[in-house]
Structures are given as structure tokens and as C-alpha cells.
Amino acid sequence: MPDAYPLVVEVIVPFLFKLAGAIALWIVGGWLIQLSLRLLRRALNRGSLDAMVIGYLVNILGALLRVVLVVAILGFFGIQTASFAALLAGAGVAIGAAWSGLLGNFAAGVFLQIFRPISVGDYIEGGGVEGTVEEVGMFVTSITSPANVRHIVANNKLFGDNIVNYSVHPYRRVELVAQLDNSADVGRAIALLKEGLQAVPNQYPDKPADVEVLEFTERGPKLAVRPYTHTSHYWQVYFDTNRVISDVLGKAGFPVPRIPVAMQSSAA
CATH class of the missing domain: 3.30.70.100 (Alpha-Beta Plaits)
Known part of the structure; x- marks a missing residue:
């Protein structure tokens, strides 16, 4: 029994303290993340952003903050997080390269919602299409031509092109x-x-x-x-x-x- 005492004091007890600290850090950090996301969502809802855009932004930010929290907890345990961060960065680069088109359309969709060059019901010309805007989605925009044909235009193409909005002025x-x-x-x-x-x-x-x-x-x-x-x-x-x-x-x-x-x- 005396031989086990140093093991308990030097290894198990510090580990239990670190585990308790990690659990407390996870609970407190999770609560702070939720609080921050609620405040952010409330602030964004006061603006003109679409509810879908707000949901996407809040969810993405929440995922990033939780990854940061996990890295912080691993560092609290004394685990070297440099290689883990490099792995995450590499995975992010790989995902970004594979989804570059989708991410570009998503970013363009966010900018379309923020700057509002077009709105649902506007008659526009852009992305090689002319017609009435039916929906501004996160990745694509639906435009119905005068011939009653629906065109699905990628947001990146639409936002990167010259947009002519015929509905901005009263006549x-x-x-x-x-x-x-x-x-x-x-x-x-x-x-x-x-x-x-x-x-x-x-x-x-x-x-x-x-x-x-x-x-x-x-x-x-x-x-x-x-x-x-x-x-x-x-x-x-x-x-x-x-x-x-x-x-x-x-x-x-x-x-x-x-x-x-x-x-x-x-x-x-």
C-alpha cells in the first residue's frame, strides 16, 4: 500500500484534477459559445439578412468555436496541439479545394443577402439570364424568364457578372x-x-x-x-x-x- 501512495499522489490525483478542469472548461466554454451565438443571432435578426443565411453563419461559427474549444482542452491536458492544428488546417485546405465551387457560391449567396443588389420579385438581367427573381438561395438563384422558363443560376456567376436591376426605380x-x-x-x-x-x-x-x-x-x-x-x-x-x-x-x-x-x- 505505501508503494501505491506516490502513484496516486503524483499521477492519478493530478489527472483527476485535470479531468475535472477539462470537464469544467467544456461546460463553461460550451455555455459561453451558446451565449455568444444567441447574441450574434439576435443582432443579425435586427438587420436585413435572410433567416437561412443567419442560420448558416451561426452554425459555421459555432462549429469553428467548438473546434477551438477542443484544441484548448487538449492543450490543457498537456497534449501538443501544433500537429493537431496543422492537421485541421490541412483538412480545411483539402475541403476548400474540393468544394471551391460550392464555397464560392455560398460566399456569393451571403454577399447577395448582405448587399441586396437584387430581391425576390425584381426583374433583372445577370448571369446570362433575364427575368423575374423567384428565390435567392444560399448556392443558386432562381430566375423565371418572360417565357415562363425557370433558370437556376449559380450565385458565384450571378454576383461576378454585371447585374441590371430594372425594378429599383419606380418606372x-x-x-x-x-x-x-x-x-x-x-x-x-x-x-x-x-x-x-x-x-x-x-x-x-x-x-x-x-x-x-x-x-x-x-x-x-x-x-x-x-x-x-x-x-x-x-x-x-x-x-x-x-x-x-x-x-x-x-x-x-x-x-x-x-x-x-x-x-x-x-x-x-
């Missing part, structure tokens, strides 16, 4: 042209078109349509016909304006623009 301009014949009365055509355009619904209030001479061609003057409307009514105003151009000029007896003889000869 946008519809750009159309009306080709007149060389013999046409330009002033009369402009007056008739301005009057006819007043019947087109859903134009932006107090923003009358522009009808002016755009350029002169061999066939005759070309008029710029440009009403203003909200993006949600763009195509309705676009088609109605085309119909007004055709009806107004046709009923007023404006001649159909003729192809010049020189153009006919070159075409032949």
Missing part, C-alpha cells in the same frame, strides 16, 4: 420607334401619336411619353416613341404602344414607308 422607359415615309408630315405624326398614347393604361403618372425625331434614314424620318411605366406593366405598355402606333398612323392615312430605288437595286 422605366419603353423604347419603340415609328418609321415614317419621306413625304410624311412629321409634326402632325408626333401630335397624333402623343394624343393616341394617352389612352394606353398603366403609364407612370405625371410622366408623359416622349415622341421625337430619333434619326433620318433613306426611307424617311424615324420617330422615338417612349412611354414610361413600372416594370410590372412593361410588356403591356410595350404591346399597347405598338398597337397605337399602327392604328394612329394607319387611320390618319400616313403612307407606308417606301424602300428607295437604290436599296431595291442593291437587294436585287
